Amino acid sequence: MGAISKRYKVVIHIASRFLFFILTVWVGLTLAFLVSRASPVDPSTILISRLMSMGGYLRPEEILALKQQILELYGLDKPVYMQYLSFIKGVLTGNLGPSFSFFPTPVIELIHKSMVWTILLLGFSTILSWVIGNVVGVLAAVFSRSKISKALEWISMSLYPVPYVIFALVLFLFFSLVIPLAGGVGGAGMAMQTLSLTYIIEVIRRLSVPSLSIIALSSASWFLSMKALALSVKKEDFVNYAIIRGLSQKTVTKYVMRNSLLPQITSLAFSLVYLFNGALVTEYIFAYPGLGRLLYNAIVGSDYNLMLGILSYSIIGVASAAFILDLIYPLIDPRIRYGG
């Protein structure tokens, strides 16, 4: 066995996960392309109606010329497969053309700015809720007969199914009417400035309520899945053997935790999808300057190209986050790292 099979097994793990990452991105982008072309109204007429509504009368032939120009600009006049290829190339190289509502700024710039905020919110609340949910979950499983663990279970059971939008609204109501927060809620009117202390405190203050909304729900779901998992690990032979060997309750809890956290890392990758959707809507409700807010503005400004950009980069973002998490797993699980 020795070194060869160890490296070999880890390389296998990474290679297969990378292949899956490529496949997910490809399927996602194809879906995005199909969705964009499946609309009953082609994007150019949307843009024209936008321009028309800004006043100024255009003669019919001018409208046709404008339409032709837009089609060329976005390559809509070429055959479908050409459009598809240029769409994929555009997404991968980052130029999806200018956004409609914030004309001429390119779509990628807008997305880049908001993506940073979303990653901040999502990263912060994912890690926090993962840790809280799992640690409390293990303790609740180890001391499963205590009242607190039963109460926690009951609370999580009622929190878990609630959609992010509903819970965000509940918090929004709570912090606007019951305990009004100074400076209102969310990140309205936040501009990106240089990193100064006041700016950071401001960011944390803006971050607090939306992340609280995400953390509450997702830690409830982690709590439930971990408690179920830890209860089954608790019955495993090696935990039983630890008790028989007279090890302290602390060590036994450590046994259960170490062996239950591993599978929770793999399920973290797949739970990202729910967290991401939740984050988008929570950002919108709390006017947090992330992708969610940008998406709403794109809808209001019927900025089709921006919407498509947000969609493509969300797909890539979630898939790469999941891929990174998959890389972490072999480093932690000795069974893969030190091949049998």
Add this chain to the structure above:
Amino acid sequence: MSEFLLEAKNIAKFFGYGFLGRTKFPAVDNVSLTMEDFPKILTIAGESGCGKTTLARVLLGFIKPDRGIVLYKGRNVHKLKRKEKKFFRKEVQAIFQDPYETFNPLRRVDAYLFGTAKYMFGANSKEASTRVEEVLEFVGLSIKEVMGKKPKEFSGGQLQRISIARALLAEPRLIIADEPVSMIDVSLRMNILNMFKDLRERGVSFIYITHDLATAYYISDEIAIMYRGMIVEVGPASEVLLNQYHPYTKALVRSLPEPGKKDEWLKEKVNPPGIEIKEFLVPGCKYADICPNSSDKCRKERPPLFKVGNVKVACWIYQGQFQRP
């Protein structure tokens, strides 16, 4: 019509592990078996993980082998047409290890009995129930005890008998029994093994798969010893088990704990088999690492089955002249 009932030629089945299962290891490696047309009990003995169950599923036509073919009365088992498949199912049946897994826990046990009777003979319900009563009586149970009950309402021993009854309903020529008694209480095993012996008198052949050499000796005419997917020794049961030609068979029989063998059992030094996966990949003889009389030739080249008297042994020490070490 070939003179063999069942013929397996150079069967190999690989299971992948590693990147998309690219690195293959042979769970069953170049195994050949023959069951002549007269009733006999052939035992396939070997430790857990030596590929016995995989071989059984290949013989039953459930898994396609990667190499080699299985012929039943001259016809390839894995390429049967619809009608031939029904004929094959009727003639070859199986009994599994865990009685509680043999039947669907949610369904009534008699559904299988009547289902088999109706399928095999197109019997209407009256004829089917007489056949069912007959086989249940043979295994020592009455229809009253069995009707309308789910698997968890029976003991392990009773369920295993029902499983045998189900197999007998098809009036098979050959029954492949995969560890049929290992989950049954020691004192009740004899009843089931005696049943196999009686059935052989009535013309039913058995392939009995087990890791327990004592029960193998008790009921079988012929025995094949398997090690890491390979048959290392095959021949008449008393010849193989009492004289043991292959070094692995020697180690097995000597390590068998039996009353009266205490001193010998405690003294002799035997080194244990190593890590399973690594040994499957060895090019030469898979027992080479541990075998007391292994040589370079053993490690590099796979020994063929040499004929020594009426026993076939896959070991280089029997190359050329017949000589007992």
Add this chain to the structure above:
Amino acid sequence: MKTVLKCSNVKGGYKLSEVYIDAVSNVSLELRTNEIFGIAGESGCGKSTFIKTIYGYIEPPLILKDGSIELYARDGKTFNISSLSLNNLRKNVWWKYISYIPQNAMNVLNPTMRIRDHFAEIYKEHMGLKKRDSYAKAQEYIESFGLPNEVLSAFPHQLSGGMRQRVVIALSLLFEPDVVLADEPTSALDVINQRVSLVFLRNAQRKLKNTIVVVSHDMGVQSVLTDRMGIMYAGKIVEVGETETIFENPLHPYTKMLIKSLPRLGDKTRRMGAKGQPPDLRDPPPGCRFHPRCPYSKPICRKEEPTFLEVEQDHYVSCWLME
């Protein structure tokens, strides 16, 4: 031959919602120093439950209704295991005076921990040793057992089943306890590995001169390994004696049937299996629990329970035929 452990009238079982499974009913047994004592019996006869109660590992749904278990350690201390709390047992008795080899010992090592850390934990817990010197101590302890020392740095999944088994045996003998309880120490292993592990266990016992209790349904293993043995049936010990005498001259009908139904290499004569199946311990049959399956059962067997008699030198049996 001093007594090292004495169980008197131990009554234990599983308290489920509406039903009580009488797994160990009124069992008395004496274990002696420097011997390997075997407990034989078929699945569901209560042998594993019995040694769990001896060890004092009583976790719901298992409860100890009555009876006492006394441990007379070689250093003069005595412990009433049945009355000590789990915590008390854990701190002062477990692993120092009595240790346990669990069933399915191949899979009881923590998959995410190296072997040496398993040793380090026990040294830290029971002897307060720091990690570094417990590694050294483990190193020399492993060598004294003849196990290769790269075992220590390996993870459990990197070792073969047999090797993991021997590591668990070595772990259980770490503080040279007076009594080691081994539950089905070999059932999952192949015959060759089983022999190596059992010989490994026996040599250790002969070196330490302590007492090892081997629970196994395999009569072959009992015959080659144990000095004395007891046969359990439906929660009761029906016969106790020297292993040779039990195999040469079994007295209890169930023991006779068990030994008669053992297939032997080289002997093809037809053997008869037992009739019926073991009783349901939720409502065990009255009187002698073997009477429904016993070929010699008399009316008294159905009414009263036979007493445990010493029929010949050091050979006890509880059966009305003998009285």
Add this chain to the structure above:
Amino acid sequence: MKVPLSLKIAIGIIASLLVFAFILPNFAPYDPRRWATVPGDEPPSLTYPFGTTTVGQDLFWLSSYALRNSIILGILTASISVTIAFLLGSFAGFVRGSVSRNALTLLIDSFCLIPGLPVLIVLAYSWRKFLSPVLIALILSIFGWAWPSRSVRSLILSLRERSFTYTSLLSGFGMMRIFFYEYLPYIIRWLAVSFLGLLNWAIGMETTIAVFGLSTLEEATIGSIIYWALQYQSILRGVWWWVTFPILLLAILIVTLYELSKIISEFTGVK
């Protein structure tokens, strides 16, 4: 067998919600969707139990009407998605040949890893002129089938490895007969739990999309009520009831449906 108390409570709550959503609207004194049928911004009182909206709609009748649409939409999405999942998932579980099985599995897994919300929003946006509960249900089903087909596939793969599958084959039962007689009891349990799960997901997703402004135009759903409430800044203006009651209704419905699915999976838990 004793029906557990929690089951009775769950069914009780759901029954009353269903009555509120399906029977009550028929007694509405006026068409709840039309504006200015009642004075606006009335706080909850005896005459208007849920209060009224700024645009003069009686929130009590409106939310009963909206709940009905939300539930219909949810049921539609759940049934379409479960059917697709059942067909695709069991096909992936049964298909011979490892290549086609791996391809299908990878496709299903990759679909589970694509963030549904932005895709659904883009799609809903392009069809926003024609949005109706039925169309929204179709759009949501594009993503609804992914997760349940993953679970039914692994369920079937595990069933195919069980010994009783081989016993049935030996007894002459064909794959079809095995599927309907042997596997169905296991699949029905998966069906019930997945359907309720999808129902919750669909209602939640519809509300999320609606909040982004992509809700049905003429038909009212819980999501559309919340959308208009936010558009009219109801929270900042203190018209809290416009948002609170729809949220409350939805939360109770979803939590109870989840309890029901929990009880079902425990109650019919096999071995």
